[in-house]
Amino acid sequence: MSEVAQRGVRGFRQVDEVVWELPAAARGDMRVPARVFADRELIGQIAADRSLEQLQNVATLPGITGAALAMPDIHQGYGFPVGGVAATELPDGVVSPGGVGYDINCGVRLLALPITAGELGGRAEALVHEISRRVPVGTGHGSALKLTGAALDRLLVRGPGILLAEHGIGTAEDIEHTESRGCLGGADPAAVSERARARGADQLGTLGSGNHFLELQRVAKVLDSETATAFGLRPEQVTVLIHSGSRGFGHQVCTDYVRLMDAVLARYRISLPDRQLACAPLSSPEGRRYLAAMACAANFAWGNRAVLAHRVRDSIARILGQKIATGTHQVYDVAHNVAKLEHHLGRTLCVHRKGATRAFPAGSTEIPGGYRTAGQPVFIPGSMGTSSFVLVGRQGAMEYSFGTTCHGAGRRMSRTGARREITGAELRRRLEAQGIVVRCPSNRGLAEEAPFAYKDVERVVAVVEQAGLAGRVAQLVPLGVVKG
């Protein structure tokens, strides 16, 4: 056993090539162990910030079962670490809005065009430019589809299905190829504040800022041809990856319910090491009401990505022609900030995934029929200018991580740190020198998302593959990026 494994990293001992664990007994308030999926290089990076301390705090939540889990892309967040998974058991385990985060159902949608990069040729720049014209970025407004009152309520309850039925946005296959078919049950618009409605009113079909992006890509490598074929992916194919969430609507839902739960902690005799972990029993009125509001925000987010995809198809139609737009299919859409009631190991659990992706294996009835023999698609965006990966859920995810895998490369450097290293203008120049078209109105925002601010995505996906949580299917490389 290596010296690092024997000595441990901040008390975490290596129990497997890619698994590190801190027993529950390590801290008086921990109810379950804290477990990290990482190789030696990544655990060193993870230990550099407060991620591991935050993971231990998650292990103190009432009703948490198994272990507080961290994916290899874990980094320091607020309350929960980003890249964390916590499953709590009904009826008296808790639900924590901070365990989902402000951007409820932030997620990723992959579209595949029926052409190769060679066939796209010199039109990549025109396509990226057209998408940037049609997709509002930044703080957010300018949605061409403003839903209010009962029309908004219908979206909150039914998700993008209502956009197809009432506005002709998307296709039936898009909805079939969306996690939970784009609709979490139990959504109740009465649980959503007027402030949330006001923040989201003008933001359907907008990208946002921060790490949200829209990327034009090509399939650089197929790593599992049988699964890639099942997903409708082939070498050199052009794809578009959309990364956004529930915008101000979801942010306000989180704000409202963290506040509410902070105020009732004493009533439920809950003591926490960090107030941002504020929570309430799943069976309590506050817990049930949060789940009803969160489902609204999740359905809003799927609606948001459906409108973004619609705008991408419009852009494709204008630049490449209607036939190519019509032939553009949605591979899948996954959430990576959400809490869901799921059945694991014979029990109903509330699985909090914050910066983590559901990764159900072949055979799951939650997976669309066409993918059921392959497994659920998962998308792992890399940092800007580097590869992204298409993965597929594996059986190990059900055994070791409540059906979960990682969600990205994971930050390792602060935003100010990234800005100290490079200016936005210089980064733009370097990306363009690699042949990547960049459309981003903010040099500051661009610099903050510099590739070196993130962990090595190839190492991250290698860990989840080795751990048996997900398998690599295809590697995508960027041709152009639109950022907020």
Next chain:
Amino acid sequence: MSYRWLEHTAEVELEIEASSEEGVFVAALRALAQLVGDDRRAERVSRELKVDARERAVLLLEWLDELVYLVETEGLVAEDVERIELSDGGLVAIVRCHRGDPRHLVKGATYHHLAFERSGAGFRATVVLDV
């Protein structure tokens, strides 16, 4: 009064020092204006804001969320404070804003590392913002 941004892997952590409690709220407003980073200086307006919370740290959170709400729903970036009155249960303030097109979004102010405390002859506060 002064503020600075502390290192945080993914989000931003604000630290404020001020000689008075009011100064903490004014500094938080100026820090947020800098963070959302708007260079368009269109119509100028004043707004009265009223925020309630018994605990000062939570009041700071509510104040920041109120300013975020103004940015996001009306494109109004509050730049300075004309008047601010603190009471045991909250604050009332008149803030000067410009209507702009801010590029950087704040999702919410969090309870993580939230502090508002006496420090020497003045006050010190910290708050982490999800960006």
